[in-house]
Amino acid sequence: MVQGYIKGESAIEDIPILQVTRLTKHFPVHGGIFLRKQGVIHAVDDVSFDVRKGQTLGLVGESGCGKTTLGRCIMGLYPLSGGSVKLHGQNINDVTGKEMKALRLKMQMIFQDPFESLNSRHTVGEILEEKYIIHNRLSNKKIGSVNSTSRRQEIVRLLERVGLSEQAMAKFPHEFSGGQRQRIGIARAISLEPEVLICDEPVSALDVSVQSQILNLMLTLQKDMGLTSVFISHDLAVVRHVSDLIAVMYLGKIVEMAEAEYIYSRPMHPYTKALLSAIPVPDPQAKRERIILKGEIPSPRNPPDGCRFHTRCEYVMDICRQEVPLLNSEESLKYTGTGDSNSPHMVACHLYSI
Numbered sequence: 001m002v003q004g005y006i007k008g009e010s011a012i013e014d015i016p017i018l019q020v021t022r023l024t025k026h027f028p029v030h031g032g033i034f035l036r037k038q039g040v041i042h043a044v045d046d047v048s049f050d051v052r053k054g055q056t057l058g059l060v061g062e063s064g065c066g067k068t069t070l071g072r073c074i075m076g077l078y079p080l081s082g083g084s085v086k087l088h089g090q091n092i093n094d095v096t097g098k099e100m101k102a103l104r105l106k107m108q109m110i111f112q113d114p115f116e117s118l119n120s121r122h123t124v125g126e127i128l129e130e131k132y133i134i135h136n137r138l139s140n141k142k143i144g145s146v147n148s149t150s151r152r153q154e155i156v157r158l159l160e161r162v163g164l165s166e167q168a169m170a171k172f173p174h175e176f177s178g179g180q181r182q183r184i185g186i187a188r189a190i191s192l193e194p195e196v197l198i199c200d201e202p203v204s205a206l207d208v209s210v211q212s213q214i215l216n217l218m219l220t221l222q223k224d225m226g227l228t229s230v231f232i233s234h235d236l237a238v239v240r241h242v243s244d245l246i247a248v249m250y251l252g253k254i255v256e257m258a259e260a261e262y263i264y265s266r267p268m269h270p271y272t273k274a275l276l277s278a279i280p281v282p283d284p285q286a287k288r289e290r291i292i293l294k295g296e297i298p299s300p301r302n303p304p305d306g307c308r309f310h311t312r313c314e315y316v317m318d319i320c321r322q323e324v325p326l327l328n329s330e331e332s333l334k335y336t337g338t339g340d341s342n343s344p345h346m347v348a349c350h351l352y353s354i
């Protein structure tokens with residue numbers, strides 16, 4: 001029997017749908033007159049996590065820490081430098097041809113700028129129809145086998161689901177506001193009922209007033225469709241609303257991961273504490289000391305040895321400059337008392353391992 005529990009309003013089942021194991025992505029840097037390889041950018045290094053059915057993992061960190069690269073690696077859009085991505089236990093990089101395309105249809109991505117990701121020369125109806133055509137090709141059905149009336153009805157239902165009317169079908173993306181365009185992007189992503197949704201900063205380009213409408217829509221759809229999601233954002237305040245689990249990234253590595261409530265109530269990693277201290281507190285009486293990090297983020301071409309955060313950490317010790325701290329659940333549990341064996345509170349910091 002599948003064990004399930006209720007988190008917020010969504011049902012989470014105890015099955016890892018998405019398994020990311022030791023994922024590493026390095027981009028080569030070429031230079032000089034012969035464009036020789038001169039080094040690599042350590043965009044993502046040794047990242048592991050599982051996301052269970054119905055769960056949303058929020059992925060946060062500053063610009064350039066590797067969030068988009070990780071999202072694109074999960075989608076199979078970049079070859080990996082190391083590690084693996086499994087969907088239902090199937091390694092997505094082990095399959096080829098139609099099998100690969102079919103597997104990838106089960107994972108869809110929502111982008112920060114819906115305008116860039118929507119083909120401006122096509123109407124919304126044509127954009128949304130495209131996926132059905134691809135799907136039919138993959139399942140060896142004739143392209144015309146879903147007759148156009150029933151497909152049209154499906155598209156109308158899809159538009160209604162994301163809060164748009166039938167009239168939207170005949171219009172072009174530029175005729176919509178930013179929020180409406182993101183609704184179209186969401187409709188396209190869910191059109192074939194994917195199991196996993198990778199959302200890359202889906203509300204960062206929108207006005208604050210529109211952000212919560214889109215976040216609410218995404219929450220409703222996730223709940224109704226039982227979607228498993230990875231929600232990428234540089235803003236801890238945004239991911240809080242949608243995430244069950246949160247992973248904090250710094251310079252290509254996850255430095256802390258736990259259920260969302262523990263990240264906000266008992267942050268452990270000095271970097272997470274600094275990020276949290278920058279979120280405005282709604283109560284003006286409540287005091288929170290802002291932690292200003294010294295220095296800049298080092299270049300991902302030459303990440304610091306040991307703990308990548310050591311050049312900016314106020315608690316830095318000798319060991320931090322030499323040994324890479326591991327994302328260690330057992331050691332951290334002793335300190336936090338938060339999380340459990342199913343969902344441990346993990347932190348990669350020597351403060352919690354000595």
Ligand SMILES: Nc1ncnc2c1ncn2[C@@H]1O[C@H](COP(=O)(O)OP(=O)(O)OP(=O)(O)O)[C@@H](O)[C@H]1O
Nearest residue numbers: 027041043062063064065066067068069070234300
């Ligand atoms: N295609 C690429 N080729 C070379 N380097 C890349 C490529 N894509 C990303 N990078 C580099 O990898 C690092 C991580 O970039 P990435 O876009 O994944 O970060 P991010 O966390 O999504 O940042 P942002 O919040 O600004 O979107 C950066 O140093 C970036 O310059």
Ligand code: SF4
Nearest residue numbers: 307310313320349350
């Ligand atoms: S390992 Fe050391 S440098 Fe890194 S966050 Fe912990 S205390 Fe700071």
Ligand SMILES: [Mg+2]
Nearest residue numbers: 067068069200
């Ligand atoms: Mg990005």
